[in-house]
Every structure is written in C-alpha cells, then in structure tokens.
Amino acid sequence: MEASHTTPESMAAWLPIAARRISGDLLLVLQTNIPDYEVWERGALELPCFENATSITLELEGLGLTMPPSGIFARLTNLHLGCIRLRGPSMLGEAVSSPRCPALQKLTLSGTSGLGNLTIHSESLLEMTLTRVHGLQQLNVTAPALKQLEVLSCFTKGGMILILPVANISAPQLESLMWWDDSDPKFTQLGKMENLQCLSTFPFTIYEETDHVRELQNSYCTRLLRRFELIHSLRFQLVNDLEDIITNQQYLMEDITRLPDITFMFLDITGNGHSFGPSSFHLLRMCTGLRKLSLTFCGTTIRPETLCPSGCVCDQPPSWKSKELALNCLREVEVCNLIGTEHEAALVERLFVWATVLQKMTVTFHCSVAESKAKEFCQMLQSFSRPEISMKGQHFA
Incomplete structure (x- = not known):
C-alpha cells in the first residue's frame, strides 16, 4: 500500500484501519506545505501495530510519531523511519527488538529526532543504518546476526560533538562498518x-582552517583507524x-601515523582544484600490502580548468614525485570520475611507477568530459603504462 499527499488528520483516521488489513508493504509519505512550527504543534501520530506488514516506510516531514506500547510486528522484515519526531516515552528500541519484531532484518532511521536512548536486542537484524538521529545520547545494540552497521552524524552536527556519545555494540558477525561519528574508546565500545x-571512516580533511x-x-x-589491525577493505575520503x-x-x-593492514582501498578525493599527490602518497606508503586500489575523484563542481593560484603550497613537499614507494602487491587499479587535470595525471603517472606488478588499470571519466579530451588523456596514460598492463576503458584505442 502506498499513500502520499495526505494530511496528518487523515492519516490518524485511516492508519488503524490499514493496520488490520495490510499484509504486505506500507509506504507512507507526508507531503505538506504546513510550516514547521505548525507541524510541531499538531502533536503526534500514534503508529498502530501492523501485525502482518512485511515492510514499513514512513516519511513524515517532521510530524511527531509515538510507537505502539504493545503488539507484535510478526512478519515485519524492513522498517524505515525518515524525518520523524519521536514523541512520548521512547519505546522504539523495545518495538524493534526480537520479542516484538522477531523477523526484522533491516532498520533505517534518517533525519529523526526525539530519540535520546536506543537499545536494541535483535536475533534477526542484518542491516542497520542511523543517519542524523538528532539528540541520540546512548546507543546499545546486541545483534548476533548483524552484517552491516552505518552510523552517520548522530552524535555530531556540522562535524562538532554535541554530546559525548555512549555506544555499546555487540555484533560479532559484523562484516561492514561505516562510523561517521566520534569513537572515543572511553565511551564507545565496539x-x-x-x-x-x-x-x-569520517572524511579526513587535509588542511586546517x-x-x-x-x-x-x-x-x-x-581514533577509529587505531582500533583495527587487519581489514580486507578500507573506504577513505x-x-x-x-x-x-x-x-x-x-x-x-601527519596526524595519520598508521593504517590497518588492508588489501583493498577505496580512496575518494575531493581536491577543489588543488594537488592531492602528497596526501595520497602519505596514505599509500602505509599500504604496501595493497592488492587493489579504487580511486575516485569527487566534487560537486567540476572545473577542469581550475588551477592553483601562484604561491599555493598544496603540492608540497614536491618530493612525493621522486620518492620511492614499493607497492609490490598492487595488481589492479580503478580510476573513476576523471576530468583530465594535471593533478590527476601526476598521481596516476606515479602509480605506474610504484605498482611494479600492476596487471590492470580501468579508467572512467566524468560525464562532462568531451570525448576528444578523454581520448587525449588516455593516450597520455598509455605512454606511462607498460606492455604487460591491460588498460581498460571506452576511450582507449
């Protein structure tokens, strides 16, 4: 069942009826022009217990929501709550834990508020994503089957700590962790x-303001990097x-003194027209066991003509272009979202030198790059390459 362009009043009237009838998916999106202060004054919508629903997605534009104090979501496998103010006694953790939600596999909270403490005990939960859960003070998760956990900007706002986060995570089967918050070991037990x-990890900024x-x-x-000695893949920004x-x-x-022992790195770079060679070199020299590197150039504004102003020190120390670096295990490199700048060319050229056993390089360009420029850039890359390296990409001859 799907509903949109509805009002808080109409939802309150038909939700209890829907709860008795729905046996599949519920998608409910509130779209209204009501000012925020009026939404706040309208109180809270009480969510009934959907005993037979398999998936519930609620996007309520800041409307208040109270969880049902009783009842079992017997078939629910997926719960998504977005842009919601939880009101009244916080019972979300109790509602989504195994006794009342025995089949839940995926939980997503995004842009929610009013949840100071979230305690979950779930035997079935496989994926959990918390994004901007404003005001969260304590997070306790016991989920023996959990495979994927993402916690993004729940204890911080604009990168600043709002409160000291207290978190206790017990997930022995966890395979993927994205933690974009503070992880002080005094208060965060993983x-x-x-x-x-x-x-x-949280994005790392190269220069202080x-x-x-x-x-x-x-x-x-x-802090998060220091917790781990060995990981298969690391996504670093x-x-x-x-x-x-x-x-x-x-x-x-220089604040980064070590990385875990990794075999695969996703390295996302936002340069804003500046050189990223020295910073990339600093990271790669700690990853001598790397076997695969995926390099992506990011940025909301693509300006290939932008160069550093005269006197800019972003390429210092320049010795990164001549220092030896033995990436003797690196066999595959992916370079994504190229726009054809000198800074990009300089880094990729050094990768050919550092990766002595490189077998394959795959190159893709940003959609704004003209085909002629992409082909010209690929010709330059081929001049850096060696015969044994397979160069992949639609613009190679």
Whole structure:
C-alpha cells in the first residue's frame, strides 16, 4: 500500500484501519506545505501495530510519531523511519527488538529526532543504518546476526560533538562498518568484530582552517583507524575544502601515523582544484600490502580548468614525485570520475611507477568530459603504462 499527499488528520483516521488489513508493504509519505512550527504543534501520530506488514516506510516531514506500547510486528522484515519526531516515552528500541519484531532484518532511521536512548536486542537484524538521529545520547545494540552497521552524524552536527556519545555494540558477525561519528574508546565500545571486512571512516580533511574544527573532525577518523589491525577493505575520503590559495594553513596528514593492514582501498578525493599527490602518497606508503586500489575523484563542481593560484603550497613537499614507494602487491587499479587535470595525471603517472606488478588499470571519466579530451588523456596514460598492463576503458584505442 502506498499513500502520499495526505494530511496528518487523515492519516490518524485511516492508519488503524490499514493496520488490520495490510499484509504486505506500507509506504507512507507526508507531503505538506504546513510550516514547521505548525507541524510541531499538531502533536503526534500514534503508529498502530501492523501485525502482518512485511515492510514499513514512513516519511513524515517532521510530524511527531509515538510507537505502539504493545503488539507484535510478526512478519515485519524492513522498517524505515525518515524525518520523524519521536514523541512520548521512547519505546522504539523495545518495538524493534526480537520479542516484538522477531523477523526484522533491516532498520533505517534518517533525519529523526526525539530519540535520546536506543537499545536494541535483535536475533534477526542484518542491516542497520542511523543517519542524523538528532539528540541520540546512548546507543546499545546486541545483534548476533548483524552484517552491516552505518552510523552517520548522530552524535555530531556540522562535524562538532554535541554530546559525548555512549555506544555499546555487540555484533560479532559484523562484516561492514561505516562510523561517521566520534569513537572515543572511553565511551564507545565496539566489541569484537573478528569478521569485519569493510571499514568506512569520517572524511579526513587535509588542511586546517582557523578554528581547528577540521582537526577535531579528523580525530574521529584516526581514533577509529587505531582500533583495527587487519581489514580486507578500507573506504577513505581525503577532502581539501579550501578553494583559494593555501599558504600557512596547517597540514594535517601527519596526524595519520598508521593504517590497518588492508588489501583493498577505496580512496575518494575531493581536491577543489588543488594537488592531492602528497596526501595520497602519505596514505599509500602505509599500504604496501595493497592488492587493489579504487580511486575516485569527487566534487560537486567540476572545473577542469581550475588551477592553483601562484604561491599555493598544496603540492608540497614536491618530493612525493621522486620518492620511492614499493607497492609490490598492487595488481589492479580503478580510476573513476576523471576530468583530465594535471593533478590527476601526476598521481596516476606515479602509480605506474610504484605498482611494479600492476596487471590492470580501468579508467572512467566524468560525464562532462568531451570525448576528444578523454581520448587525449588516455593516450597520455598509455605512454606511462607498460606492455604487460591491460588498460581498460571506452576511450582507449
């Protein structure tokens, strides 16, 4: 069942009726032009117990919602709550735990508020995503079957800690962890994660500005990295959010002193027209056992003509272009979202030198890049390559 363009009043009237009849999926999206303060004043919608629903998705534009105090969601496997203010005694954790939600496999909370404490005990839960759960103070999860956990900006706002997060996660079968919040071991217990295969950290900013906010945010990343010795794959984001000349800003890469032992790295780079060679070199020299590298150039504004202003120090120290680096296990490289800049070419050229046993490189371009420019860039890459390396991509001859 799907409903949209409805009002809070009409929902309150027909939801109890729907709860008795629905035996499949419920998708409910509230679309209204009501000002936020009026939505707040309208109180809360009481969610009835959907005993036979298999999937529930609610997007309520900030409307209040109270969870049912009793009842069993016997068949529910997927629950998504978005843009919702939880009201009254917080019973969400109780409602989604195994006694009342025995089949739940996927839980998603996005843009919700009013949830100070979330405690879940679930034998069936496989995937859990918490994104901007505003005001969350304590997170306790016991989920022996959980495979994927994502926690993004629940204890922080704009990268700043709003409260000291207290988290206790027991998920021994966890395979994928994305944690974009502080993870101070004094307050955040992640338990044993011996099956963890993939880790994604808070984005790391290359240069500090004037308020030391970036340095604090970077500590979220480095604290998490220090928790793990061995992981199959790491997703790491390097960000240079300075668009103007870089002169005396503090270089923060030295704060990263070690990485886990990894075989596969997803490296996402936002350069804003600046060089990312020195920062990439700093990371790769800690990954000498790397077997596969996926390099993606990111950015909301693609400006291939943008170059650093005269006097910018973003390419320093320049020795990264001449220093030796033995990536003797790296056999495959993917380069995605190229726009054909000199900075991109400089890094890829060094990869050919560092990766002595490279067998395959796959190249894709941003959709804005003209075919003629892409072909020209690919010809340059082929001049860097070696005969034994297979160059893949639609613009290679």
